[in-house]
Amino acid sequence: MLPEFLSRTAKTKEEALSYITGLEDVKVLAGGTDLIVRMRKGEAYKHLVDVMEVPEMKGISCDEEGFKIGATTTHNRLSNSQFIKMNARSLSLACGLIGSPQIRNMGTIGGNLINASPAADTIPPLLVHDAVLTLESKGGERKEELEDFIIAPYKTSMKSDELLTFIHIKRKRFKDYREGYKRVTKRAALAISRLSVAWAIHEYEGLFHDVRLAIGSCTPMPFRPRIVEEFLKGNKKEEQIIIESVKMILEEIKRITGDRPSFIYKIPVLKDLLENILRG
Amino acid sequence: MVTIDFTLNGKRVTVDVNDNETLLFTLREKLSIKSVKEGCSIGECGTCTVLIDDETHYSCLTLSSKVTGRDVKTVEYLGNIIELHPLQEAFISCGAVQCGYCTPGMLLSAYSLLLKNKDPQDEEIKRAISGNLCRCTGYIQIIEAIRYAAGILKQNC
Known part of the structure; x- marks a missing residue:
C-alpha cells in the first residue's frame, strides 16, 4: 500500500504551478517509475500533482536555436522518434535502453533528470549536447544548464515551487560527428548502468x-x-x-x-x- | 476519493477510487479482474502488466486516477475459455505456460508487440517481453509461442 496523500491532476501548466505553489508538502508526479517505488518504501507527501496530462509539456518541437523536449515526454517516444535519432543519436540510444518496455512507456525524461541518479541514462547524452533546462514557477521562469542543475547525487537545484518544463538542445545536429551511447550493466533489461x-x-x-x-x-x-x-x-x-x-x-x-x-x-x-x- | 471513468476491455466503467490507489488494486479489488497479479510491486516483474491505450504499463506503479478517459485492456480482452486468442492457443500448444503467474502479463506484452509488428524477429520478441519475468524459465517456449501466433495471425488477415 502507498502512504496516504491527496492527488490532483493538472490539465495546464498554469494549473500545475498553482497547485505546486498553493498546496502544502507537494510533490510532482510524472510517470511514477521512481517516485511511486520510493513511496512504497515509505516516502510520503501530503499532495501529489500529476503533470502527465499537461499537453504543452509533452513532445519534441523545433525552435529558433535548436529543439526542445517537453519534460513529460516518455523514454519510449524519444527512443522511437526519427527526429531524435537524427539529431541526438546518443539520447535516442540511451532512452531505448532504460528499464523495460513498460518503464519506457511510463517514465519521462524530466523525471529521469529530477531523480538525478549518478546512473541515469539520459544525463550523459544530454551533457554531450549541452542541454539547458527551463524551470518555471508562479514568479516566472529561469534557464539552467543541466551540468549546474544536478548538484549532488539525487539532488538538484530545483526549488520547491518550481516545475521542470522543457529540455533545450541548442544545436540541431552534430553534422559529420560520430555519436553514440554505450553502457555496461549486470544484465540486458531492468538494469541500472x-x-x-x-x-x-x-x-x-x-x-x-x-x-x-x-x-x-x-x-x-x-x-x-x-x-x-x-x-x-x-x-x-x-x-x-x-x-x-x-x-x-x-x-x-x-x-x-x-x-x-x-x-x-x-x-x-x-x-x-x-x-x-x-x-x- | 474520486470517481473515475475509463474503458476496460471494451466496456465503459465508472468506479470510486482513493487518491493513493493503484490501478492494480482497483482492477483486482473493485473490478474483479484477478488476472492482473501483484508480484514485486516496484515495476520489475511485469505480472501486473496492463495495456493503456495499447501500450504496456505496470499497474502497480500507476495511480488509478491516471487512466481517466483512457482505454485499459487486461488479458480478459484477448479471449475467454470458449474462444481463446491465437496467442493464448499458441502459449498452450508450445508449452509456454507452467505456473501461469507471469502468463497474463506476458500475453499482453506479446499482444502489444504484434499490434505494432506483425512479423517480429526473435530479438524483437525478447525485447518486447524483457519487462516480464518468468521464474519457471519458460522463455524459449514463450518466444516460440509468440512467433507461432504471429504466423497464425498473419494467415488470418
Whole structure:
C-alpha cells in the first residue's frame, strides 16, 4: 500500500504551478517509475500533482536555436522518434535502453533528470549536447544548464515551487560527428548502468576537431572530462594520444571520487570502452 | 476519493477510487479482474502488466486516477475459455505456460508487440517481453509461442 496523500491532476501548466505553489508538502508526479517505488518504501507527501496530462509539456518541437523536449515526454517516444535519432543519436540510444518496455512507456525524461541518479541514462547524452533546462514557477521562469542543475547525487537545484518544463538542445545536429551511447550493466533489461559513456566526436583529416564525452556511474554526478576534451582538440588521432587522454580521464575520475572498491572492475572496463570510442 | 471513468476491455466503467490507489488494486479489488497479479510491486516483474491505450504499463506503479478517459485492456480482452486468442492457443500448444503467474502479463506484452509488428524477429520478441519475468524459465517456449501466433495471425488477415 502507498502512504496516504491527496492527488490532483493538472490539465495546464498554469494549473500545475498553482497547485505546486498553493498546496502544502507537494510533490510532482510524472510517470511514477521512481517516485511511486520510493513511496512504497515509505516516502510520503501530503499532495501529489500529476503533470502527465499537461499537453504543452509533452513532445519534441523545433525552435529558433535548436529543439526542445517537453519534460513529460516518455523514454519510449524519444527512443522511437526519427527526429531524435537524427539529431541526438546518443539520447535516442540511451532512452531505448532504460528499464523495460513498460518503464519506457511510463517514465519521462524530466523525471529521469529530477531523480538525478549518478546512473541515469539520459544525463550523459544530454551533457554531450549541452542541454539547458527551463524551470518555471508562479514568479516566472529561469534557464539552467543541466551540468549546474544536478548538484549532488539525487539532488538538484530545483526549488520547491518550481516545475521542470522543457529540455533545450541548442544545436540541431552534430553534422559529420560520430555519436553514440554505450553502457555496461549486470544484465540486458531492468538494469541500472554500472558504467555509461555518451559521445559525439568530430574528426577531420586525422585530427580530433571536437570531442565531447560524458561519463555516467563513475562519479557522484555524470560528468564531462573537459580538460581532456580540450587536450584532444586539434590533436592527432594517434594511438599514443588516445592512450594518454584516456589515462588523464581515469586520473580525473579517481581525483573526483577517491579510490573505490568497484574501481578494480570499473577502471579497466572504462579504459577499454573509452579507447575504443576514441579509435572509432 | 474520486470517481473515475475509463474503458476496460471494451466496456465503459465508472468506479470510486482513493487518491493513493493503484490501478492494480482497483482492477483486482473493485473490478474483479484477478488476472492482473501483484508480484514485486516496484515495476520489475511485469505480472501486473496492463495495456493503456495499447501500450504496456505496470499497474502497480500507476495511480488509478491516471487512466481517466483512457482505454485499459487486461488479458480478459484477448479471449475467454470458449474462444481463446491465437496467442493464448499458441502459449498452450508450445508449452509456454507452467505456473501461469507471469502468463497474463506476458500475453499482453506479446499482444502489444504484434499490434505494432506483425512479423517480429526473435530479438524483437525478447525485447518486447524483457519487462516480464518468468521464474519457471519458460522463455524459449514463450518466444516460440509468440512467433507461432504471429504466423497464425498473419494467415488470418
